[in-house]
Amino acid sequence: MENEPIFAFSKSLQLNSSTSDVPATDTVMFSIALIQNPVAQFASARGLTFMRPLWASWFSSVKDLLDFHYLDYDTAASLATNYSAQLAIDAYKSGSHDYVDIVALTARQVMGATVFSGTPDDPILFLKEISSNGNFQTIDVIFPSFPFFLYTNPRWLAYLLEPLIEHTLSGQYPNKYAMHDLGAHFPNATGHPDGRDEYMPVEECGNILIMGLALVNSLIYDTSAAAGSVWSNLGSSHYDPNPATSAFSLNNVETRDGVFGLDDSWGGSTKGLKQAKKWVTKSYRLWKQWTSYLIEFSLRPHFQLSTDDFAGPLQLQTNLALKGILGIKAMSQISETIDNDEDVRYYKNISETYVSKWEEYGISRDGSHAKLAYDWYGSWTTLYNLYADTLLCFHLEGTSSPSKTPNRQQKPLHPASDNKPHDPPTPKTGFVPRNVYKIQSSWYDAVRQTYGLPLDSRHLYTKSDWEFFAAAVTSKPVRRAILQSVAKWVNETTTDRPLTDLYETEGTGGWPGAHFMARPVTGGHFAFLTLDKACGGKAMDGLAFLDEVEEEEEGDIENVEL
Amino acid sequence: MYLGAQFDASTTNFTYMIPAPQSLSKSPKPVELTLSFLSPITPTSTLRQSIPASYMTVHVKGSFNINLYVDLNGQWVSGNRGSQITWELAHQELGKSDKGLKTWQIRRETELLLSEERDQAEWGTLHFTGPSVSPTFGSKKTPLLTENRTYAMRREPQVSYGHALLERVPCRTRLTKIFVVLWRMSQYLHFQSRSN
Numbered sequence: 001m002e003n004e005p006i007f008a009f010s011k012s013l014q015l016n017s018s019t020s021d022v023p024a025t026d027t028v029m030f031s032i033a034l035i036q037n038p039v040a041q042f043a044s045a046r047g048l049t050f051m052r053p054l055w056a057s058w059f060s061s062v063k064d065l066l067d068f069h070y071l072d073y074d075t076a077a078s079l080a081t082n083y084s085a086q087l088a089i090d091a092y093k094s095g096s097h098d099y100v101d102i103v104a105l106t107a108r109q110v111m112g113a114t115v116f117s118g119t120p121d122d123p124i125l126f127l128k129e130i131s132s133n134g135n136f137q138t139i140d141v142i143f144p145s146f147p148f149f150l151y152t153n154p155r156w157l158a159y160l161l162e163p164l165i166e167h168t169l170s171g172q173y174p175n176k177y178a179m180h181d182l183g184a185h186f187p188n189a190t191g192h193p194d195g196r197d198e199y200m201p202v203e204e205c206g207n208i209l210i211m212g213l214a215l216v217n218s219l220i221y222d223t224s225a226a227a228g229s230v231w232s233n234l235g236s237s238h239y240d241p242n243p244a245t246s247a248f249s250l251n252n253v254e255t256r257d258g259v260f261g262l263d264d265s266w267g268g269s270t271k272g273l274k275q276a277k278k279w280v281t282k283s284y285r286l287w288k289q290w291t292s293y294l295i296e297f298s299l300r301p302h303f304q305l306s307t308d309d310f311a312g313p314l315q316l317q318t319n320l321a322l323k324g325i326l327g328i329k330a331m332s333q334i335s336e337t338i339d340n341d342e343d344v345r346y347y348k349n350i351s352e353t354y355v356s357k358w359e360e361y362g363i364s365r366d367g368s369h370a371k372l373a374y375d376w377y378g379s380w381t382t383l384y385n386l387y388a389d390t391l392l393c394f395h396l397e398g399t400s401s402p403s404k405t406p407n408r409q410q411k412p413l414h415p416a417s418d419n420k421p422h423d424p425p426t427p428k429t430g431f432v433p434r435n436v437y438k439i440q441s442s443w444y445d446a447v448r449q450t451y452g453l454p455l456d457s458r459h460l461y462t463k464s465d466w467e468f469f470a471a472a473v474t475s476k477p478v479r480r481a482i483l484q485s486v487a488k489w490v491n492e493t494t495t496d497r498p499l500t501d502l503y504e505t506e507g508t509g510g511w512p513g514a515h516f517m518a519r520p521v522t523g524g525h526f527a528f529l530t531l532d533k534a535c536g537g538k539a540m541d542g543l544a545f546l547d548e549v550e551e552e553e554e555g556d557i558e559n560v561e562l
Numbered sequence: 563m564y565l566g567a568q569f570d571a572s573t574t575n576f577t578y579m580i581p582a583p584q585s586l587s588k589s590p591k592p593v594e595l596t597l598s599f600l601s602p603i604t605p606t607s608t609l610r611q612s613i614p615a616s617y618m619t620v621h622v623k624g625s626f627n628i629n630l631y632v633d634l635n636g637q638w639v640s641g642n643r644g645s646q647i648t649w650e651l652a653h654q655e656l657g658k659s660d661k662g663l664k665t666w667q668i669r670r671e672t673e674l675l676l677s678e679e680r681d682q683a684e685w686g687t688l689h690f691t692g693p694s695v696s697p698t699f700g701s702k703k704t705p706l707l708t709e710n711r712t713y714a715m716r717r718e719p720q721v722s723y724g725h726a727l728l729e730r731v732p733c734r735t736r737l738t739k740i741f742v743v744l745w746r747m748s749q750y751l752h753f754q755s756r757s758n
Contacts, residue, residue, distance in 0.1 A: 007649060007666035008633035009692040013620075015593065016627045023591075025623045028693065030632065033615030034639075036686035041676055054612040063654060066689055069615050070663060071656070073600075076610055076617070077573075080602035084570035107571040107603050116612035123608070130681055153605040187676050187683075231605045253609055261609035 031070050035062050039115050040126050040136075040187035042163060045170040048190065054116035054123055058253070058261070075259055083107075083152070086230055087529075090151075094528040096480070098487035105490075106525045109498055110148045113520035115187075118159070120250040125159035128186035130518045136183035137163060140200060140307035143207040144465035144501075145523030146214065147391075147530035150228050154218040155266050158248045158279070161211065165283045167191055177201035177293045178208045198309065202301045205290040206323035210388045212287060213330035216276045216337055217392065217534075219267030226536035227267070235264040239271035247278040273337075280337045291331040291347060298324025299354045300361070300374070308455060308463065310502065310514055316374035318362035322432070323385040325354045329431060330392060352431070359433060369443040370436070372456045380447065381456040383440050384469040386432060387527060393535040394431035396542045434545055441474035441546055445481065449505035451489035453482050461512040464489075464501045465524025472527040475546040479528075563592075573600045582626055593624030615689070634690050639669050641682030646671040653694060662694040 013026040038050035059065035069076075084104065091100040118124030127142060129135040142160050149157035163182060172191050173179050180197040182189035217228070224233040235256065240249050252264040267275060280287070301324065303315040329351035335343035361374040372379035389395050444453050453470060454462050464486055471482040490499070493509035497517035501524075504512050531539050565577040579592040601616040622628050636647040649668040656662055667687055674684035 004635055004643075005647065005649065006633040006635045007668055007690055008631060009664070009690075010629060010631045011692070013622045013628045013630055015622060015624050017625065023623050023625050025621065027619060027621045028630065029617060029619040031615050031617050031689070031691045032634070032638075033613075033689040033691070034683070034686050035614065035689060036683065038676070053614070055609070055614075058609055062687075062689070065613065066615065066665065066691060067654060067656065067663065069613050070691055072610070073617055073619075076602045076604065077600060079604040079607060079610065080572035080600060081570075083603050083605055084572055087571050101569075104569060104571045108601050111601075111603060111611070115614070116608065134678070134681065152603065153608075155608065156611075186678070229605070234606055250608055259607075262606050263608050 039117050042189040043191040045166050051117040057119050090529050094532050095483050106522045110145055110520045110523040121245040123159050123250050124162050125156050131516050134186050135181040136186040136189045138181040139204045139207050144521040146211055147526040148523030150530045151526050178204035178290050200305045202298050202320055202324045203306050205294050206327035209327035209330045213333050219272040219276045222269045228533045232266040233268050237265050237270045239274050247275045276337050287334050294324040294327050318370050319381050319383050319385050326388045379457045382470045384466040386473055387469040389432040390473050391534050398429040441478050445478045451505040451509045452485045454505050460505050462505050465521045468525050468527035472531045572603045590625045596621045638688040641679035663691050664694040666690040
């Protein structure tokens with residue numbers, strides 16, 4: 001473009017030295033910043049507010065900010081290297097060299113869709129649904145990304161949920177179910193006072209409840225090895241009891257080992273439970289409200305969209321119902337945080353009744369796989385919502401591994417009383433039956449394509465985020481095979497933008513119509529890593545049954561008669 | 563000549579070889595040039611994570627001089643190529659040393675607050691900062707540059723040796739998709755080098 005202005009620097013790099021055998025080196029560094037103020041507008045509790053960037057609470061001018069940033073290069077690079085190095089170690093253990101590369105590519109893509117706002121008293125992380133429709137703070141977009149946040153910094157997940165909770169608590173959203181998003185067009189979080197946001201009621205209630213419990217769990221660990229994130233226990237364990245500030249405020253930014261500007265610790269044995277109680281107490285009525293929607297509507301979901309809205313609405317979706325039921329079960333443990341024993345019992349009983357009905361409704365006649373919808377007998381689905389059963393440690397119940405770390409042990413439950421609608425089934429191992437894990441693992445091996453595991457029997461396209469969620473809870477060979485096909489896709493796909501999450505599993509691995517790109521949902525690629533650290537590090541042990549070799553019944557084969 | 567790329571969660575490096583100009587008598591080995599883009603992920607520092615800025619470092623290793631030229635254009639501040647933009651060049655001194663920073667500050671002439679075009683923000687200021695050894699302008703800002711001044715920057719002969727133009731990044735190598743992303747970013751960054 002000949003007629004456009006450009007903004008340049010030139011620098012002479014002097015390498016010409018008289019002692020010329022040893023090559024000289026030189027370096028020059030530039031910084032590139034996009035400064036916006038305000039960053040968004042948000043229908044907060046006090047009304048529509050222009051939101052400043054969070055950095056403005058620490059730097060009084062742009063000049064101060066950029067001078068700091070420029071001179072901080074060595075420290076920033078060293079902190080970044082610490083993360084990258086740890087990520088590479090964990091990802092290699094969790095997968096392969098390919099997995100190391102995939103998660104390394106993903107991390108920046110997730111953060112690239114976010115912007116920090118709010119204040120240290122009440123920090124907020126805003127998120128945009130890039131390329132799919134520009135919606136603001138979409139719950140079913142945060143959900144697939146949450147494994148990245150649980151692994152990297154659960155604090156940022158809390159900041160993502162904060163504006164949704166604040167807005168809903170303020171009464172500005174009229175529906176009983178959780179909202180789809182805070183605004184149709186980022187950066188305008190003007191809400192949906194008419195309640196007509198994208199209709200995914202079971203999806204969003206299920207998502208936010210699962211994330212809520214995951215967040216509570218991330219706070220409660222005794223040793224640093226049991227923490228969900230490697231960096232959680234670094235820093236001061238001082239607890240801020242002020243009810244007017246966030247349970248996760250940033251008023252305690254500290255200097256450690258000469259490094260300025262570090263967060264205090266996240267949860268842990270001294271303050272984790274206190275933070276969890278403070279957080280849950282403030283919004284408890286919302287969690288109950290969303291759960292009551294699920295109790296009424298999740299077992300047999302009516303005609304509605306799931307998060308995979310490009311596939312269109314469908315009634316009685318098996319995977320969606322499972323999400324809702326796991327949400328109800330999650331509520332039981334959220335209630336436990338504030339010692340509400342009656343709610344603990346109530347939600348546990350309902351969820352257990354529902355999950356056994358769900359198994360009846362959702363599994364195919366021949367018992368080999370989960371159907372896409374209860375009433376679609378020839379269909380199948382990638383049951384990616386099974387991931388939450390393991391992540392939230394439900395699968396460890398009734399086993400010798402404690403499902404919770406010491407200061408969150410399950411308390412003994414009172415027997416069911418007469419006015420309960422259903423008697424809970426007899427105690428068993430886990431929540432979702434192990435058989436479901438086994439049949440799905442085999443099924444995925446049977447139906448996977450060149451570039452991965454299709455989303456369901458309707459199309460050959462898939463979602464990379466859901467592939468990782470699903471593969472995380474399969475047997476080792478199946479998990480490896482799915483990972484390899486995704487890695488193959490990354491190398492061979494004709495898509496040429498920041499990683500799409502929606503792609504064809506055959507052909508050129510291209511876009512199936514919609515051009516998704518640069519979306520933060522790719523945080524789901526971290527699903528393996530997050531599971532490795534879940535349940536005090538015991539989550540994967542609870543899946544060992546998937547790799548146990550069953551004894552062959554040799555007699556049957558020999559008795560075949562002609 | 564493009565040698566390849568490597569990356570981790572926060573950094574992507576592209577490495578090139580710039581062959582020696584034939585005018586040099588000793589025919590030294592090519593200079594190795596690495597462009598390193600760092601967008602830090604710092605889980606222990608929300609303060610740093612909240613800063614909307616990243617770093618681009620150029621490393622060279624060799625034995626003949628290289629002149630580096632880097633530019634950005636207005637596509638960082640508007641999704642619409644027809645937008646009018648405005649800019650200034652600011653100098654900051656850093657403490658008492660003779661070191662300073664120079665920053666190009668570019669924004670849409672009329673910012674469209676909280677609006678986007680094609681998924682891109684129409685408000686906000688781009689700050690492109692480089693080091694300044696002797697700030698000849700003191701602390702005063704230079705007057706707004708005009709279109710002609712832009713052409714003045716290009717007046718010098720475009721002798722280019724070993725174009726390290728990122729357009730030449732091949733797309734078939736392993737896990738190169740993120741490089742294509744950075745390639746698209748690099749449409750706004752043109753590298754040429756000229757040796758003495």
